[in-house]
Amino acid sequence: MFFKKLFNKDHLYYIEKGDKDLRDERYADARDAFSQAIWKLGECGEDSAPLRASIQEKLTETGNRLGSLNFTEAEYAIHNGEIKKAGDHLALVLELAQDESLREKAAGLLEGLIVESSPQGPKEDNHSCSGCAKDAGEISQESHAGDDQLAKEDRFELFIQTLPGDLPKRYAALGAKFTHGYLLVHDGEDEAALKIFEELRAVEEDDILDYELALIHYRHGNPEKCERLLRRAIELNDLNPLCYFGLVQLLAETGRIAETMPFLELMLERDLLPDQARLLLGDAYLMLEDENNATDCYTQVLSSPNYAKEAAGKLIPLLEKNGRAEDAGYLAKKFIKGCC
Numbered sequence: 001m002f003f004k005k006l007f008n009k010d011h012l013y014y015i016e017k018g019d020k021d022l023r024d025e026r027y028a029d030a031r032d033a034f035s036q037a038i039w040k041l042g043e044c045g046e047d048s049a050p051l052r053a054s055i056q057e058k059l060t061e062t063g064n065r066l067g068s069l070n071f072t073e074a075e076y077a078i079h080n081g082e083i084k085k086a087g088d089h090l091a092l093v094l095e096l097a098q099d100e101s102l103r104e105k106a107a108g109l110l111e112g113l114i115v116e117s118s119p120q121g122p123k124e125d126n127h128s129c130s131g132c133a134k135d136a137g138e139i140s141q142e143s144h145a146g147d148d149q150l151a152k153e154d155r156f157e158l159f160i161q162t163l164p165g166d167l168p169k170r171y172a173a174l175g176a177k178f179t180h181g182y183l184l185v186h187d188g189e190d191e192a193a194l195k196i197f198e199e200l201r202a203v204e205e206d207d208i209l210d211y212e213l214a215l216i217h218y219r220h221g222n223p224e225k226c227e228r229l230l231r232r233a234i235e236l237n238d239l240n241p242l243c244y245f246g247l248v249q250l251l252a253e254t255g256r257i258a259e260t261m262p263f264l265e266l267m268l269e270r271d272l273l274p275d276q277a278r279l280l281l282g283d284a285y286l287m288l289e290d291e292n293n294a295t296d297c298y299t300q301v302l303s304s305p306n307y308a309k310e311a312a313g314k315l316i317p318l319l320e321k322n323g324r325a326e327d328a329g330y331l332a333k334k335f336i337k338g339c340c
Contacts, residue, residue, distance in 0.1 A: 011040035011051075018058060027069070028158035031062035032186060039188055060098050067097025071106055078113075087113050092154060152183055159186060164241055164273055170208060174200070182212070190216045207237035214246060226250060241272040248280060257287045275304040279311060291318055302335070309335045 018033030037055050070089040077086035090113070093106035156179045160171045171182070181196035194216050201209045210233035218226040227250055233243040244267050248260045261284055267277035282297030295318050301311035312335035319328035 011037045011055075014040060015055065018055075018062075022058065022062065025065075026162065027062045027065040028155075029162055031059060031066065032159065034059045034062065063096040064099045064102065067093040067099065067102055067106070070096070071102060074106070074109065078109075083113055152179065155186075156183055159183075165239075167208075167240070167242070174206070174208065178209075185212065185216070190219060205232075205236060207233040207240050207243055210236065211240070211243050211246060218250065223250060223254060238266075239270060239272065241267065241277075244272060245276070245280075252284070252287075257284050260284050275301050275307045279307060279314070282311075282314060286314075286318075291322070294318065302331075312336060 014033045014037035018030045018037060021027070021030035021033055034055050038052060038059075041052055041055070070092040074086040074089035074093070077083075077089060087110060090106045090110040094103060094110070097103055097106070157172070159182070160168045163171065171178075177196060178200060181193040181200075184190075184193040184196070194213065197209050197213050197216070200206075201213065210229045214226040214229035214233070217223075217229065227247065230243055230247040230250065233240065234247065237243070244263050248263050251257070251260045251263075261281065264277050264281040264284065266272075268274050268281070278297050278301050282294045282301075285291075285294035285297060295315065298311045298315040298318070302308050302315070304311070312331045316328045316331050316336070319325070319331070
């Protein structure tokens with residue numbers, strides 16, 4: 001499949017991505033992908049109850065995996081005397097996990113922490129005065145808000161931690177308002193996110209804001225606006241690989257394959273995710289019926305630990321087509337089927 005779509009992704013794309021993230025133990029990414037798959041499944045309008053149930057099982061698995069990781073972190077925090085941090089992790093266990101035994105352990109441990117950290121009452125001045133203490137409902141609401149804020153911060157951190165290069169740090173530095181908008185995008189609330197990003201952009205231009213706005217505009221049927229924003233993002237920062245990938249894939253989807261090549265060459269020149277860029281450059285050559293250059297691109301990626309298998313999968317049919325069955329068989333054994 002040439003030029004995996006960044007914009008028009010269907011439920012099958014997200015299932016495939018979620019399965020890969022799950023195998024790679026990237027549970028937060030997998031959970032997000034499976035959530036997107038269920039949302040996209042609802043858009044297709046087909047009778048999808050069995051598939052929906054299958055995706056839901058995977059969502060449950062990712063929740064349990066994340067819950068287990070947070071439980072381990074909670075135990076470690078308790079061991080180090082970090083009671084509040086332990087409580088935060090245990091709250092996440094209860095939010096994410098459905099495994100009853102895990103939830104019971106987390107709830108029991110959390111209850112013990114609450115009892116341990118509860119005040120024993122004033123040692124002096126034991127009189128009761130309603131004006132000296134906050135209303136119980138107010139305290140409850142404040143506690144819930146704190147938990148909600150913690151969950152948002154954790155979700156945002158999990159989403160951005162897989163971004164390439166210095167982007168996680170840059171995304172985090174954009175502040176709480178951007179974080180809120182970014183999470184709205186992941187929750188499917190594009191219109192609300194669009195308003196937030198545009199307000200931030202009115203104060204100061206930023207390549208990340210332009211990139212995120214570009215994706216929203218494409219999803220809402222405005223590829224021209226998307227392209228302008230991506231090109232502006234590259235002008236603002238010509239070292240952001242996401243902006244290059246976004247523009248390359250937009251150009252490819254609108255039939256302008258030849259226009260993608262200068263941007264992919266720039267990525268290679270600037271060492272911006274070179275393995276992925278070279279794979280896409282191979283795809284571009286192949287779509288332009290230049291099999292020799294496509295073969296060269298895919299061959300160079302065979303040395304990549306992360307993308308060799310994908311490159312081999314693209315290269316094998318080309319070798320077979322050109323009478324190099326022995327070379328194709330070797331690659332299939334080494335990268336696809338595995339060696340004995």
